[in-house]
Amino acid sequence: MKRWIQGPGFPFVAPFALFMGLLYLRQCFPQQSWWLYGVCSLLVFGLLFWLRPRYRGQDPSPVPVRNSILLGFGAIVLWIALDPWMPRTGTRDHTFPYEAAFQLGTVPGILAIFFRMLGAVVVVPIAEELFWRGYLMRTIIKPEFEQIPLGTFQPLSFYITTIAFALVHVEFGSAILFGLIAGWWFCRTKSLKAVILVHAAANLGLAVYVLITRNWFFW
Numbered sequence: 001m002k003r004w005i006q007g008p009g010f011p012f013v014a015p016f017a018l019f020m021g022l023l024y025l026r027q028c029f030p031q032q033s034w035w036l037y038g039v040c041s042l043l044v045f046g047l048l049f050w051l052r053p054r055y056r057g058q059d060p061s062p063v064p065v066r067n068s069i070l071l072g073f074g075a076i077v078l079w080i081a082l083d084p085w086m087p088r089t090g091t092r093d094h095t096f097p098y099e100a101a102f103q104l105g106t107v108p109g110i111l112a113i114f115f116r117m118l119g120a121v122v123v124v125p126i127a128e129e130l131f132w133r134g135y136l137m138r139t140i141i142k143p144e145f146e147q148i149p150l151g152t153f154q155p156l157s158f159y160i161t162t163i164a165f166a167l168v169h170v171e172f173g174s175a176i177l178f179g180l181i182a183g184w185w186f187c188r189t190k191s192l193k194a195v196i197l198v199h200a201a202a203n204l205g206l207a208v209y210v211l212i213t214r215n216w217f218f219w
Contacts, residue, residue, distance in 0.1 A: 016127045034111065037116065068198050072197065072198040075181045088171055137157050137161040163179075
């Protein structure tokens with residue numbers, strides 16, 4: 001166990017694995033889903049914070065901040081606009097457990113939104129991109145993934161990673177498109193921080209859209 005924790009793959013895999021595992025457990029307790037999502041987000045954020053020294057120096061490429069943010073917003077506009085025609089792997093869920101509480105400004109509703117925003121805008125972009133683009137995309141090229149520079153393009157790894165990324169999203173078709181955009185930007189910038197920023201901007205844009213329109217199925 002200690003050897004695995006100290007290995008190069010742990011910082012890239014562990015946050016994503018913890019997040020997915022906790023989300024699976026959360027489904028077993030739907031009535032407590034709002035605060036369990038918060039616990040999930042905080043635990044993964046804590047793990048990322050604890051692991052932060054091991055990320056230093058691994059992503060030296062400059063980050064085009066403005067272009068990454070604009071690309072993220074553009075990608076989520078496409079996600080929303082094309083959603084009615086995109087294939088899905090599940091049914092739409094139009095409910096939000098604490099919609100009424102949120103509209104009335106009660107503590108559970110406000111906290112539910114806060115936790116969802118924390119997870120979507122901060123935790124998910126970091127944990128997912130560390131795993132998908134930082135780890136899996138390079139591991140497919142070579143098991144000793146740390147020897148592969150960030151943003152290395154190899155068709156098989158690029159498309160397998162894109163499909164795998166999409167499979168964990170109900171909006172499969174939209175996620176394929178987003179994965180292609182994120183993967184292209186990763187290969188272009190050679191920066192994991194840049195693609196994390198794209199992901200964060202996209203999720204922020206989606207969150208704002210959901211809160212304005214109450215189209216909860218996007219969440």
